[in-house]
Amino acid sequence: MSQSSAYALPPSMRKISENLWEIPIGFKSGMRVPARIFASEKLLKQLDDAVIDQLTNVATLPGIVNAAYCMPDGHSGYGFPIGGVAAMDPESGVISPGGIGFDINCGMRLIRTNLTLAEVQPHIHKLVNRLFQRVPSGVGSSGFVNLSRREFREMIDQGARWALNRELAWSEDLDETEDRGCAVGADSNSVSEHAITRGIAQLGTLGSGNHYLEIQVAKKENIYDAEAAKVMGIDRPDQIFIMFHCGSRGFGHQVASDYLDLFLKVMESKYGINVLDRELASCPFRSPEGQAYFSAMKCAINMSFANRQVILHRIREVLSEVFGRSARDLGLQMIYDVAHNTAKLEEHWLAGKPRDLLVHRKGATRAFPPGSPLIPEKYRGVGQPVIIGGSMETGSYLLVGEKSGSQSFYSTAHGSGRTMSRHAAKRLFRGRELAAKMEEHGVFVRTDSYAGLAEEAGAAYKDIDEVVEVARQSGLSRPVVKLTPIGNIKG
Amino acid sequence: MPYRYLEGITSADFAFEATGATIQELLQSAADAVLALMVEDPERLSAEVERVVDLKTEMKDPQAAVASLLHMLLQRIIYYKDAERAFLRPAAIEIIGPESGKLELHCVLRGERIDPKRQALGTDVKGVTYHHYKVTRNRREWKATVVVDT
Numbered sequence: 001m002s003q004s005s006a007y008a009l010p011p012s013m014r015k016i017s018e019n020l021w022e023i024p025i026g027f028k029s030g031m032r033v034p035a036r037i038f039a040s041e042k043l044l045k046q047l048d049d050a051v052i053d054q055l056t057n058v059a060t061l062p063g064i065v066n067a068a069y070c071m072p073d074g075h076s077g078y079g080f081p082i083g084g085v086a087a088m089d090p091e092s093g094v095i096s097p098g099g100i101g102f103d104i105n106c107g108m109r110l111i112r113t114n115l116t117l118a119e120v121q122p123h124i125h126k127l128v129n130r131l132f133q134r135v136p137s138g139v140g141s142s143g144f145v146n147l148s149r150r151e152f153r154e155m156i157d158q159g160a161r162w163a164l165n166r167e168l169a170w171s172e173d174l175d176e177t178e179d180r181g182c183a184v185g186a187d188s189n190s191v192s193e194h195a196i197t198r199g200i201a202q203l204g205t206l207g208s209g210n211h212y213l214e215i216q217v218a219k220k221e222n223i224y225d226a227e228a229a230k231v232m233g234i235d236r237p238d239q240i241f242i243m244f245h246c247g248s249r250g251f252g253h254q255v256a257s258d259y260l261d262l263f264l265k266v267m268e269s270k271y272g273i274n275v276l277d278r279e280l281a282s283c284p285f286r287s288p289e290g291q292a293y294f295s296a297m298k299c300a301i302n303m304s305f306a307n308r309q310v311i312l313h314r315i316r317e318v319l320s321e322v323f324g325r326s327a328r329d330l331g332l333q334m335i336y337d338v339a340h341n342t343a344k345l346e347e348h349w350l351a352g353k354p355r356d357l358l359v360h361r362k363g364a365t366r367a368f369p370p371g372s373p374l375i376p377e378k379y380r381g382v383g384q385p386v387i388i389g390g391s392m393e394t395g396s397y398l399l400v401g402e403k404s405g406s407q408s409f410y411s412t413a414h415g416s417g418r419t420m421s422r423h424a425a426k427r428l429f430r431g432r433e434l435a436a437k438m439e440e441h442g443v444f445v446r447t448d449s450y451a452g453l454a455e456e457a458g459a460a461y462k463d464i465d466e467v468v469e470v471a472r473q474s475g476l477s478r479p480v481v482k483l484t485p486i487g488n489i490k491g
Numbered sequence: 492m493p494y495r496y497l498e499g500i501t502s503a504d505f506a507f508e509a510t511g512a513t514i515q516e517l518l519q520s521a522a523d524a525v526l527a528l529m530v531e532d533p534e535r536l537s538a539e540v541e542r543v544v545d546l547k548t549e550m551k552d553p554q555a556a557v558a559s560l561l562h563m564l565l566q567r568i569i570y571y572k573d574a575e576r577a578f579l580r581p582a583a584i585e586i587i588g589p590e591s592g593k594l595e596l597h598c599v600l601r602g603e604r605i606d607p608k609r610q611a612l613g614t615d616v617k618g619v620t621y622h623h624y625k626v627t628r629n630r631r632e633w634k635a636t637v638v639v640d641t
Contacts (some may be wrong), residue, residue: 048502075502078622078640082503102617102640139529139615140576140605198573208615209641250573253617253640257566260621278621418502422614422641449612451531491615 009044010052019474022067023056030060030276037070038408038474046419046462050076057276058086063093063285065350065357069408071364072470073388073417073462077101079279082363085411090345090358094273094282095290097263097297099360100341102256104297105304106211106247107178107339108387108414109312110398114331115323117217117238121486123322127215128444128487130318135213135311136205137491138448143204145310152200153188156251159302163309173309175376176334178366181305183342186298191251192258195296199251199303204310206246208452208491210415212392213244213315215487222482228382228400229480232335241483242315242332243396245389246307247341252300259293285358294343301342308337335398336385338365340414348409359409367401367412367477375401386477388468389415392445393438393458395484397468404475412476413468416461429454438488447490456490493520494527497636500623505614506638514557515584517626517633518564518598522581525565525619525639530578531611538601540577546596556594558626560586561635564596565619569639571600572616578602614641 016022016036021044023035035055039047051074058068058080065087074083079098086099120127136143145168147155155162160181163169174180206213218239223229248255263281266289267273273282283290312334316327323330343360359366368375368384375384383400390396394416401410420428431450434457438445447453471477493510500506507524511517526533544567548559564581571579579600587595603610617640625636 077503078620078638138607139612140572140578142576194570194574198570201576202573208612250570250617253573254570257618264621278624421498421500421502422505423496424498448607449614451611451613455614 019470023052028056028060031056033059033064033067035059036067037074038072038470038476040466040470042466043072043462043470047074048076051081054079054081054277055084057280058084060276061086061088061094061096061280061282062273063088065089069411071411071413072467073413073415075417077362079277080360080362083413083417084362085360085364085408087348087357087359087409088285090285090356093285093358095285095294095343095358096280096282096360097256097260097293098279098281099362100297100343101362102253103247104252104256104300104341105339106341107304107308107337108243108245108389109308109337110335110387111242111312111315112233112331112333112335113240113242115240116236117240120215120240124215124444124487127322128446128489130322131213131315132446132489134318135314135489137489138208141205141491142201144314145203147200147203149196149200152196155203155306156188156191156299156303157186158182159305160309163306163313168310168313173312173334177305177337178339181309181337183298183301185295186302187295188299190292190295191255191299195251195254195258198254199249202249202251203307204314205249206244206311206489206491207249208449210456211246211491213242213489214485216241216243216396216483216485218481218483222484225478225480231378231382232385232398232480233333234481243387243389243483244308244311246311248300248304249307251303255296255300259296262289297343301339305337336387338387340365346409349406357409361411363414364411365414367405367410369401369403369405369410386412388413388464390464391416391458391461392443392456392485392488392490394464395482397464397482398480399468399477400480402475402478405477408476412471416464416467418460419462420460422455425455425457425460426451429457443485443488445488445490453490494524501638504639504641506623506636509635509637510632512632514586514589514633517635518561518584519581521561521565521635521637522568525568525616526578526580528616528639528641529572529613531613533578533580536578536580536602538582539603540575540579540601542571542579542600544596544598544600548594550592552592553590554626554628556592557633558624560594560596561626562619562624564598565637568600569616569618576605578605616641
């Protein structure tokens with residue numbers, strides 16, 4: 001199967017509204033629901049052909065409800081496309097590790113500051129260098145929090161609350177984290193000793209690839225919703241923010257591998273489930289294996305929340321050191337923390353009735369609307385904050401969920417989406433030249449891997465402005481502010 | 492070159508094709524392909540760290556068994572990258588039962604602790620996928636197509 005930028009779309013695909021396309025049941029044998037893609041004509045032309053195949057494969061999974069969805073930043077993945085969303089009936093449906101991904105709870109955290117561009121710019125090199133020294137990143141990096149195996153098990157059961165108990169968090173941080181930083185029901189007995197060994201030294205690390213820590217500025221002309229911005233603590237011109245993107249590290253990756261292999265062994269022999277792609281290996285959600293994976297996945301979700309929490313603690317220490325003021329005085333408060341790769345039991349209204357559904361989001365962000373009791377009280381007037389990361393050259397967005405997001409189980413995009421392979425990007429771009437060019441354009445970047453930096457060139461990604469505009473027009477989420485990078489740490 | 496990276500299979504990660512005249516050579520080539528994503532010149536890694544890996548598989552045919560063994564070995568190398576903070580490369584590979592579907596692998600891995608000051612680091616590899624995963628054999632050689640998540 002080839003990856004093409006000029007893929008011939010299925011003849012049966014039809015446009016059902018502006019920026020929403022549907023491939024009907026019947027396109028592929030076994031489809032139980034249609035496949036729906038949120039995309040402009042421009043983004044549709046950039047879609048690689050594997051997305052159509054993968055999304056319509058997802059539509060064949062037992063228990064899937066409504067449709068298999070692809071978000072505006074969608075691109076091909078394994079099993080599910082990245083940007084894939086699928087909700088299953090928990091009683092009759094399956095859970096699929098391919099619908100979550102290797103990096104369980106890869107996610108984003110955004111922090112406001114009381115600082116402005118004028119205050120930070122003169123110190124940007126010092127700040128980035130110090131963050132680079134003190135927030136471990138890159139291949140094989142080890143974290144700054146040493147845990148025994150017993151403590152690691154406690155942490156994966158408790159998530160960000162574990163960090164609070166060790167004074168590595170402010171209590172309000174948990175309020176501003178999706179699910180308050182803890183997936184309830186995690187049981188460390190559901191993970192392998194192998195997974196613990198693989199992850200035990202990595203608490204407090206960024207990782208590499210598309211993981212990063214960025215210092216950003218909100219320019220006045222990039223604030224689109226002044227009311228929502230004010231609620232989120234955006235309260236001065238050229239305000240500085242810190243955003244970072246990372247996940248559950250080797251622990252989560254091992255949990256994913258362990259359970260993919262288990263599901264492949266039992267799904268057909270024990271449950272009679274056949275899938276069109278091994279990466280869609282599934283078990284009934286209520287089966288012992290399905291429940292064990294759900295519990296293990298929650299452990300990885302919790303590890304990732306704890307990871308981002310301790311990194312925030314380190315960021316506060318560094319900024320306090322560089323600017324000579326306390327973190328409280330610097331106003332280093334969280335705006336929100338969102339997860340990209342999860343499966344969650346949620347209540348959604350379908351055909352006028354509430355239903356419990358297992359919502360898989362792989363490279364997609366939950367975006368609850370205004371009024372949702374599941375988001376912090378202070379955001380219920382405007383909607384759940386959503387953080388969509390662009391490339392390191394283009395900037396990122398803070399958005400809010402919308403009531404019209406019910407069409408996708410309140411899911412929206414998570415990033416820009418790649419248009420070029422990592423291998424192609426490494427051939428076309430030189431990391432050191434890219435870093436120099438970025439500095440000329442006002443972004444100082446530090447990395448341990450210039451090869452990795454080349455892979456992350458802005459040209460390898462879709463236009464983030466287009467992705468966000470499609471999300472807005474489609475009613476999935478509404479932009480509040482665009483954040484422009486001025487400093488970046490890449491693993 | 493015993494391995495080459497492939498275009499047109501994955502946009503977000505890396506795909507490669509590895510070859511070898513024997514199963515041992517195939518495993519070596521594929522291991523080097525994975526390591527080369529994470530560190531420059533894995534062939535130049537010193538032998539300061541050693542680990543022994545024993546793996547078994549039982550599949551319906553020899554090609555499926557080699558595919559299973561290869562997947563497990565690559566996953567183990569990725570595991571050591573995190574668990575031991577070391578890049579470990581096969582130094583000696585023994586295969587028992589190569590013409591059957593029941594295979595055993597005894598492999599000595601050797602390499603270095605990860606050190607950004609000494610090594611030119613690449614991208615972190617999270618795991619080996621089953622996306623387009625294939626091991627085949629013709630009269631001349633074994634060939635594997637592998638996609639890793641990065």
